[in-house]
Amino acid sequence: MxxxxxxxxxxxxxxxxxxxxxxxxxxxxxxxxxxxxxxxxxxxxxxxxxxxxxxxxxxxxxxxxxxxxxxxxxxxxxxxxxxxxxxxxxxxxxxxxxxxxxxxxxxxxxxxxxxxxxxxxxxxxxxxxxxxxxxxxxxxxxxxxxxxxxxxxxxxxxxxxxxxxxxxxxxxxxxxxxxxxxxxxxxxxxxxxxxxxxxxxxxxxxxxxxxxxxxxxxxxxxxxxxxxxxxxxxxxxxxxxxxxxxNAFSLNVLNAGEVAATAGTSGVVYGINETLSADSRSRVNSFVHVNSTLERPKNGVLMCLNGTGILNSWLRRLVGDLPYEQLNQLAAQAPVGAAGLSFLPFGNGAERILENRPSAASLHGVQFNIHGREHVVRAAQEGIVYALNYGMDIMRSSGVQVQRVRAGHANMFLSPVFREAFVNAGNLTLELYNTDAAQGAARGAGIGAGVYASPKEAFGGLELISTTEPTPALREQYQAAYSDWLTLLDRELRPAELLLA
The missing domain is CATH 3.30.420.40 (ATPase, nucleotide binding domain)
Structure with a gap:
């Protein structure tokens, strides 16, 4: 063996x-x-x-x-x-x-x-x-x-x-x-x-x-x-x-137009292209992809949100060290939009999608007679999704087609609320696979050592676990909540823009 x-x-x-x-x-x-x-x-x-x-x-x-x-x-x-x-x-x-x-x-x-x-x-x-x-x-x-x-x-x-x-x-x-x-x-x-x-x-x-x-x-x-x-x-x-x-390689994302995501300590969406294009404000970044060659260059366009899993971990400690599964169940007890509660999840260093502005996480719209733990947890998960979607909008404006996203069945993608918000706010299809980063590294080693003759052979054990599609009613609710979140973000960033002018 x-x-x-x-x-x-x-x-x-x-x-x-x-x-x-x-x-x-x-x-x-x-x-x-x-x-x-x-x-x-x-x-x-x-x-x-x-x-x-x-x-x-x-x-x-x-x-x-x-x-x-x-x-x-x-x-x-x-x-x-x-x-x-x-x-x-x-x-x-x-x-x-x-x-x-x-x-x-x-x-x-x-x-x-x-x-x-x-x-x-x-x-x-x-x-x-x-x-x-x-x-x-x-x-x-x-x-x-x-x-x-x-x-x-x-x-x-x-x-x-x-x-x-x-x-x-x-x-x-x-x-x-x-x-x-x-x-x-x-x-x-x-x-x-x-x-x-x-x-x-x-x-x-x-x-x-x-x-x-x-x-x-x-x-x-x-x-x-x-x-x-x-x-x-x-x-x-x-x-x-x-x-x-x-992460993209582990999901067999190797060709132009294919997109991968992860939501661990940071949240990332990473799409492949074959052009030397860049965002004019460098809010998303390009790196040489793993299968790029001099003859046929391939680049990964990456948007990153620093405050993802670290926010979820912070919330977990805040509400009494609940297991993550119970945290996800708590989020599901609140309605879409968290009854008007909004979370800007920018509390883990300078965020590139915000042009490296100094930033901090913030919670908005708290009503003491309405909001409980479930609303805060849901607002945080939705806020992470909206920040990721904000970055995906930048990627789309840079020519990356973000329509179908692959991710590992892990981390925040284990949350039904997170998955539901992700596909409906972004109007995209999400595919979850039975893989993770360490498995990707192992498959890559098999190719590099000649154990596998090709990526196709290396990915024989990769299996699709689930597919989540947007639905009209939920899409309307989430995109309305996302629009409100964008208005809040614009209001919060405007003072910083004035200071930088």
């Missing part, structure tokens, strides 16, 4: 999934820790995690997987990695981490990126990088250069979170073109390193790791890592991708 092992390095937890090569089905999975990993917040708007913690949880998840499902390390044919995007890990020549990772929802570099956008020229950045440098990895590295010069001087290589885990597995310092694009280190027009941005920031390209293919044998498990994990030395690591390109 042969297996494929996938690791998902999230900001809340680490997950490991084991797939049977022959059936393509997940036979075992493990998630650690049992309580969500926290983020360090040294200052308001900052967010950090220790990469060493990710590695320890990789060890813990692997041991948990082995304890729960008896397999031998030598039965693992290949390993794949997916990871939280946009994080910055710095290592010295000995491979030691120099400081905590500055992760995806950290806002400290926003103004540096905005200034680069202005100085390099908005048209130049959008034509070449398809993005504003914004709050992405390159801008975070510039922040370290300006504010922590003693640390910057020790940097041997920078890494994304998945690159760091791959380094711990193989001893190789590497990244991918898709990874470079997520940090705005990539010039789409030239199909090369974004040298113009590096020169502007005063950053040497020598700090970037070696580039390897997304689907390829990128390295092999070292004897030390193998002993630590209870796996076999020499096992190939043959796939790595950021969480959103990988």
């Amino acid at each position: 042969k297996y494929l092992l996938g690791y998902d390095i999230g900001s809340s937890s680490i997950k490991a999934s084991l797939l049977d090569v022959n059936t393509g089905r997940c036979v075992a999975a493990a998630t650690t820790p049992t309580t969500e990993m926290g983020m360090d917040v040294p200052q308001a708007g900052w967010a950090e995690q220790r990469p060493e913690r990710w590695w320890q949880e990789i060890i813990n998840a692997t041991q948990k997987l082995q304890n729960g499902y008896g397999f031998e390390g030598g039965q693992v044919a290949a390993i794949g990695i997916t990871y939280q995007m946009h994080g910055l890990v710095l290592v010295d020549k000995a491979g030691h981490v120099l400081r905590p990772a500055i992760i995806w929802c950290d806002s400290r570099a926003v103004e540096l990126g905005n200034q680069a956008f202005r100085d390099l020229g908005e048209d130049f950045c959008l034509d070449n990088f398809l993005n504003s440098p914004g709050n992405f990895t390159a801008s975070k590295l510039k922040w370290v250069r300006e504010n922590e010069p003693e640390i910057y001087a020790q940097i041997h290589k920078i890494q994304l979170p998945g690159d760091y885990i791959a380094f711990k597995l193989t001893g190789e310092l590497q990244t991918t073109v898709s990874g470079l694009s997520e940090g705005v280190f990539w010039n789409f027009k030239k199909q090369a390193i974004a040298q113009e941005l590096l020169d502007y920031y005063g950053i040497s390209a020598e700090l970037l790791p070696e580039v390897v293919d997304t689907f390829a044998i990128q390295g092999r498990l070292t004897a030390e890592a193998a002993q630590t994990l209870g796996l076999a030395a020499g096992t190939p690591i043959s796939y790595r991708a950021g969480d959103q390109p990988n």
